[in-house]
Amino acid sequence: MTAPVLELPPYTRQSPEVEARFHKLKKRPVTLDVNRLTKVFSTPQGEVTALENVSFALHRREFMCVIGASGCGKSTLVRILAGLESASAGEVLVGGESVSGPGPDRGMVFQGYTLFPWLTVKQNVMFGLKMTGHSEATAESEAMQWIELVGLASSAEVYPHQLSGGMKQRVAIARALANQPRILLMDEPFGALDAQTRAQMQSYLLQIWRQVDITILFITHDLDEAVYLSDRVLVLDSDPGRVGELIEVPVPQPRNPRQFLTPEFLSAKKRLEELIHPQQRDGEEDRLPMLRMTKVGDDVV
Amino acid sequence: MTCSFLLPLALWCLIAYLPVWKSEIRISLSSDANNSDFPTVYVPGDHMEEARFDAFRAAVRQDNTDPQAAETAAAGRRANKRILRGITPLALAENWITPEQEKDYAALYTVWQRIALGELSGGLSQENLGIVSENWADMSAVSPSYNSRNFPSEPLLKLIPEGKSEVKRPLFLPAPHEIIARASEDFRGQSELGDLNVWGRYLVSIRTIAGGFLLVCLVGVPIALLCGTFSFFSRLIEPFVDFFRYMPAPAFGTLLIALFGIYDAPKLALVFLGTLPQLILMVANTTRMLDTSLLDAAQTLGANRKQLVTRVVIPGILPNLHNDIRILLGWAWTWLIIAELLGVKAGLTEIIDTQGRRFHFDHVYPIILLIGLTGFLTDQFLAWFRGVIFPYTEQGISASARSAARVLSKVSPLRLKRALRAKPVTVAT
Numbered sequence: 001m002t003a004p005v006l007e008l009p010p011y012t013r014q015s016p017e018v019e020a021r022f023h024k025l026k027k028r029p030v031t032l033d034v035n036r037l038t039k040v041f042s043t044p045q046g047e048v049t050a051l052e053n054v055s056f057a058l059h060r061r062e063f064m065c066v067i068g069a070s071g072c073g074k075s076t077l078v079r080i081l082a083g084l085e086s087a088s089a090g091e092v093l094v095g096g097e098s099v100s101g102p103g104p105d106r107g108m109v110f111q112g113y114t115l116f117p118w119l120t121v122k123q124n125v126m127f128g129l130k131m132t133g134h135s136e137a138t139a140e141s142e143a144m145q146w147i148e149l150v151g152l153a154s155s156a157e158v159y160p161h162q163l164s165g166g167m168k169q170r171v172a173i174a175r176a177l178a179n180q181p182r183i184l185l186m187d188e189p190f191g192a193l194d195a196q197t198r199a200q201m202q203s204y205l206l207q208i209w210r211q212v213d214i215t216i217l218f219i220t221h222d223l224d225e226a227v228y229l230s231d232r233v234l235v236l237d238s239d240p241g242r243v244g245e246l247i248e249v250p251v252p253q254p255r256n257p258r259q260f261l262t263p264e265f266l267s268a269k270k271r272l273e274e275l276i277h278p279q280q281r282d283g284e285e286d287r288l289p290m291l292r293m294t295k296v297g298d299d300v301v
Numbered sequence: 302m303t304c305s306f307l308l309p310l311a312l313w314c315l316i317a318y319l320p321v322w323k324s325e326i327r328i329s330l331s332s333d334a335n336n337s338d339f340p341t342v343y344v345p346g347d348h349m350e351e352a353r354f355d356a357f358r359a360a361v362r363q364d365n366t367d368p369q370a371a372e373t374a375a376a377g378r379r380a381n382k383r384i385l386r387g388i389t390p391l392a393l394a395e396n397w398i399t400p401e402q403e404k405d406y407a408a409l410y411t412v413w414q415r416i417a418l419g420e421l422s423g424g425l426s427q428e429n430l431g432i433v434s435e436n437w438a439d440m441s442a443v444s445p446s447y448n449s450r451n452f453p454s455e456p457l458l459k460l461i462p463e464g465k466s467e468v469k470r471p472l473f474l475p476a477p478h479e480i481i482a483r484a485s486e487d488f489r490g491q492s493e494l495g496d497l498n499v500w501g502r503y504l505v506s507i508r509t510i511a512g513g514f515l516l517v518c519l520v521g522v523p524i525a526l527l528c529g530t531f532s533f534f535s536r537l538i539e540p541f542v543d544f545f546r547y548m549p550a551p552a553f554g555t556l557l558i559a560l561f562g563i564y565d566a567p568k569l570a571l572v573f574l575g576t577l578p579q580l581i582l583m584v585a586n587t588t589r590m591l592d593t594s595l596l597d598a599a600q601t602l603g604a605n606r607k608q609l610v611t612r613v614v615i616p617g618i619l620p621n622l623h624n625d626i627r628i629l630l631g632w633a634w635t636w637l638i639i640a641e642l643l644g645v646k647a648g649l650t651e652i653i654d655t656q657g658r659r660f661h662f663d664h665v666y667p668i669i670l671l672i673g674l675t676g677f678l679t680d681q682f683l684a685w686f687r688g689v690i691f692p693y694t695e696q697g698i699s700a701s702a703r704s705a706a707r708v709l710s711k712v713s714p715l716r717l718k719r720a721l722r723a724k725p726v727t728v729a730t
């Protein structure tokens with residue numbers, strides 16, 4: 001006997017406002033253009049194709065999430081976009097110009113905490129500004145504005161080890177934004193945070209995105225996070241990493257946590273689930289082999 | 302922590318004071334017995350088993366009660382002069398005569414006189430004081446002042462040997478109280494070490510290790526940074542360093558003497574040569590262990606190659622470099638001891654070497670302890686200092702280091718610069 005399952009609208013059905021929004025979004029100039037990107041790693045065990053023919057475009061001020069199973073090449077993709085890794089084939093255009101190495105036009109927030117431990121919060125945020133030739137005084141005043149934006153003005157003189165994980169990632173965001181990049185690349189930035197902090201950080205990020213002229217490419221493997229944050233979700237297939245589908249999220253903007261249980265949200269999430277775990281049919285569970293030594297009483301199941 | 306120091310100390314005391322070591326007499330005043338059982342001449346400082354010492358004294362007393370007249374007057378005078386000289390070690394120790402007067406019979410003659418008159422005693426036993434008086438009576442009867450021809454030839458009385466009972470431990474195991482006594486003499490420059498002034502030597506040693514170590518850091522750390530940062534330099538330098546490390550630095554000792562002479566330079570060079578390979582490999586490894594994601598982050602923030610090295614690699618490895626330096630400094634001390642034996646021996650090692658050769662371990666141990674203590678305290682200071690210069694590291698930073706760091710940050714160059722740049726307030730007139 002199975003419980004009745006909620007009937008959901010198709011994830012492609014969009015309300016008129018949402019449809020109008022996507023129409024407008026696609027008219028905006030393309031900030032990031034990824035063209036038939038391929039990445040092959042040569043390892044002692046042979047060649048590993050991490051990405052194959054990945055193409056997509058990001059419009060100005062768009063928020064896109066990239067989702068996919070672990071090991072499908074998400075980090076590789078974002079590292080190539082940042083210029084930290086070179087592509088085997090294909091090209092990446094930012095604002096129409098081909099990129100070949102790291103540059104301050106693409107800011108990045110990493111999954112691990114990458115604040116410089118020997119610098120205070122303020123000095124961390126000033127780092128990029130100083131690298132790009134700003135004077136100490138300008139760097140300081142600009143850094144303070146970004147620190148205020150992420151709500152850490154009172155911790156400006158504190159060293160990173162005194163901050164909580166969520167605060168560290170807020171500083172990392174401020175540090176990346178201080179260079180005023182066109183694109184903010186985020187590789188599972190909230191992956192190490194607990195659920196509550198994570199939810200808080202998500203709404204912080206959305207607020208920042210609304211206030212700042214920034215295009216965001218956000219890597220995650222969390223379905224709720226992907227649907228909640230993004231305009232569109234790029235699903236990467238595993239082995240090799242290919243574009244599975246580019247989904248337009250039918251949930252209206254601006255987002256708020258109450259939308260988590262709306263039919264549009266759930267339909268989008270269901271579609272993502274199907275794409276990421278395609279082998280799993282309804283009512284079918286992965287069965288663990290029965291372990292010897294275990295005796296389970298009937299009343300437990 | 303205190304326990305780990307007290308334990309070995311307790312063990313030392315236990316072994317040294319355990320009643321397994323025999324007592325022996327340390328002779329303070331000797332004499333010679335006309336007895337075939339005691340054919341050798343014993344001098345003050347020699348040790349003798351208690352029973353044998355008693356027999357020795359008995360033999361001398363026997364000589365006194367049954368004096369044998371010499372065959373000729375000259376032989377009698379010679380024997381008597383030997384008795385006269387018997388007082389010399391005591392007279393020297395008590396500063397009754399100067400070292401130059403050691404062979405001066407006239408001076409010794411007066412010493413006998415003054416003892417007999419009760420002006421001096423020097424801890425002589427009643428028995429010996431009596432002997433001195435009797436002898437003096439004979440001597441002054443012949444001549445009131447020294448005259449080599451007018452000297453009694455009838456046998457004088459021999460002084461009875463004196464000595465103190467002492468626990469006789471093996472040479473390598475002086476008791477703690479002996480070490481303390483010896484150390485306090487040595488370190489105050491009041492000992493037989495004489496011109497081997499401990500603090501002077503100490504300064505020489507410190508200078509050598511500080512100079513050598515500074516040099517090796519100045520040369521080695523930049524090389525290691527290059528090796529750790531760029532694989533090109535790593536492949537160029539590290540394989541050879543790895544090989545060189547296995548050629549013991551002291552093996553180059555004679556070469557260093559040929560190159561740099563026999564004084565300070567070869568010693569500095571050995572400390573340098575011994576520490577360099579370890580330093581390069583260790584610091585290069587530390588550099589490689591720097592979290593690469595910090596380099597990634599810096600690159601996405603627009604840092605170029607040079608900025609990566611100066612703004613990320615160097616500040617990033619400093620705390621670990623500081624640790625490496627602490628370990629390497631310990632090794633440098635090892636090299637120092639070997640280095641100071643090169644050419645003209647110098648520094649504390651000279652004391653250890655010369656005193657050790659004579660089995661004067663009671664002089665050697667305080668020096669070894671001094672070296673150990675210096676190394677240990679330097680290390681403890683550096684550990685504390687870590688908290689002062691790296692207040693951002695998480696590991697246990699003492700409260701005193703934290704407050705020192707706060708003071709330091711108030712006078713940091715950045716703040717000073719800013720304070721100087723600030724416009725002076727102009728007072729409206």
Ligand SMILES: Nc1ncnc2c1ncn2[C@@H]1O[C@H](COP(=O)(O)OP(=O)(O)O)[C@@H](O)[C@H]1O
Nearest residue numbers: 041043048050069070071072073074075076077
């Ligand atoms: N430097 C590398 N050398 C060899 N293989 C790599 C390297 N980096 C990633 N890979 C491989 O590429 C694939 C994708 O990795 P990654 O991009 O980290 O996945 P994700 O971030 O989606 O979990 C994996 O199979 C991984 O083993």
Ligand SMILES: [Mg+2]
Nearest residue numbers: 074075076188
């Ligand atoms: Mg990843």
